[in-house]
Amino acid sequence: MSPHALNTYDGRPGFSCANCAAVIALQDELISKAFQGRDGRGYLTHSATNVRIGSKEDRALMTGVHTVADVFCVGCGDRVGWYYYKASDQSQKYKEGKYLLERERLIKENAWSLDE
Template sequence: MGLILTDFFEPRSYDVEDTEVIVCDGCLAHLCLSSLVLSDQFWGLSGDAFLVDRLINILCEKQDLETSMRTGVYIINKIRCLQCSTKLGWHYKKSFKYSEYYKEGKYVIEKKYIRQIPNHSSTARLTEQAKLLKRRRSSASTTSS
């Protein structure tokens, strides 16, 4: 069985060099950009976690779970990596407490199951590298002729 088609964010999303890429610790599939982290003060079953606005390359389980947490009762769906099925956290589907409505539609990813890597692929940097390689190839072909 081959890999499932992997999604990436829009190229311009990677342009900010201090933005880190959050990836699955199991297979390094892109999950999120650090600019989409809303809070790093969340807690998951395994410890520290991030609250994030958007994720890619995940599988959201269909089963709705009513779960009691420190801040109230929620309906959640567990999430896994689309590539390797590593458990990652959960998706807040519904909050029963008005003060916690801001979590609805957001995701919690546990730090134990992810890795943050530097963003070395800004579009501007890749364009410059491509131009440099093109010049090298063209100068190499003229000297060898």
């Protein structure tokens, strides 16, 4: 995808890819900052943009086995997190259809704070 085709959201506060600065998610879509990714802290979001979803796989995570797919930035191809398709445990069903974005792979835009 050409950089000119990426959604930019006209400066609204959001997360961008740390490698190429493509917008990945808006601040308004943030659900929780209290998640763990592969490389450290992660953020659960309602949606993501400018991403490509990889192949589904069952993965043993801290909260049990989930069917997930890695999520890649369409600007540069870097992995930025994963998408939750299915949770095996009833208490984890709220994650289905959501994105886990890894803090170490993102930059914040518009000076809003991630450290609360």
